[in-house]
Amino acid sequence: MNYTIYNLCxxxxxxxxxxxxxxxxxxxxxxxxxxLNPSLIIHTAALVNVDICQNDMxxxxxSNVKITRNLVDWVNQKEKKVKFIxxxxxxxxxxxxxxxxIRVNPMNFYGMTKLWGEDIVSTCRGSLILRINFVGxxxxxxxxxxxxxxxxxxxxxxxYGFADIKFNPLHGSVLAKILIDSLEENLSGVFNIGxxxxxxxxxxxxxxxxxxxxxxxxxxxxxxxxxxxxxxRPYDMRMNIDQISNKLNFKFPNVEQSINLIAKENV
Numbered sequence: 339m340n341y342t343i344y345n346l347c348x349x350x351x352x353x354x355x356x357x358x359x360x361x362x363x364x365x366x367x368x369x370x371x372x373x374l375n376p377s378l379i380i381h382t383a384a385l386v387n388v389d390i391c392q393n394d395m396x397x398x399x400x401s402n403v404k405i406t407r408n409l410v411d412w413v414n415q416k417e418k419k420v421k422f423i424x425x426x427x428x429x430x431x432x433x434x435x436x437x438x439x440i441r442v443n444p445m446n447f448y449g450m451t452k453l454w455g456e457d458i459v460s461t462c463r464g465s466l467i468l469r470i471n472f473v474g475x476x477x478x479x480x481x482x483x484x485x486x487x488x489x490x491x492x493x494x495x496x497x498y499g500f501a502d503i504k505f506n507p508l509h510g511s512v513l514a515k516i517l518i519d520s521l522e523e524n525l526s527g528v529f530n531i532g533x534x535x536x537x538x539x540x541x542x543x544x545x546x547x548x549x550x551x552x553x554x555x556x557x558x559x560x561x562x563x564x565x566x567x568x569x570x571r572p573y574d575m576r577m578n579i580d581q582i583s584n585k586l587n588f589k590f591p592n593v594e595q596s597i598n599l600i601a602k603e604n605v
Contacts, residue, residue, distance in 0.1 A: 341378065422462040496556045
């Protein structure tokens with residue numbers, strides 16, 4: 339595959355190769371896409387902080403629903419086919435896992451907006467929706483889960499991990515391989531993506547600390563219930579990945595291998 343890649347962002351502070359654009363603005367979004375004329379859109383833009391989404395539903399709607407609708411509206415008015423890939427989330431599930439792709443039941447507004455986005459994307463011919471929980475350090479200015487863990491461990495101050503929330507996250511480098519394979523196979527539909535197995539959030543932190551040769555002394559295991567948060571969260575976010583594994587004949591790594599890949603980023 340041979341693509342010219344354009345990276346879009348909301349505020350370009352770190353990388354001069356990124357194009358700054360407020361995708362909430364439909365007119366500006368259409369103008370930019372008309373000029374770029376892409377044959378493929380990989381839509382990863384979102385407000386992903388679950389607590390912020392719960393407390394500021396207007397911002398969550400604009401970032402997770404309106405942006406998606408603007409992009410899809412542009413695609414659907416084009417005569418030529420544009421492949422659309424949408425990154426969704428394991429937060430569309432609740433109840434006991436591992437969850438298959440059929441039954442969804444989001445507990446919080448973030449999950450609701452991402453499922454709403456899925457419904458919008460499904461109007462695109464041949465669209466691909468990937469329900470993901472991926473991890474990785476990324477660039478130093480990224481504020482994802484793995485980067486927060488690394489910074490917290492280095493600060494050597496007490497912090498907590500939830501022992502009652504389970505998930506099966508996948509490293510971002512493996513996700514990139516899945517994207518390439520999916521494009522080569524022209525895959526469409528809705529698929530879960532994750533690692534083989536499961537782990538609690540607390541044990542994920544402890545195991546990552548071991549891989550990084552950092553002390554886990556400051557990590558305190560607690561239950562999510564104990565903090566009395568106003569934001570509802572699913573306790574079991576494990577996803578069944580059989581469908582995409584079979585479709586692509588892809589052997590996914592287990593959770594420990596995904597944790598090891600994060601540690602290798604820090605070398």
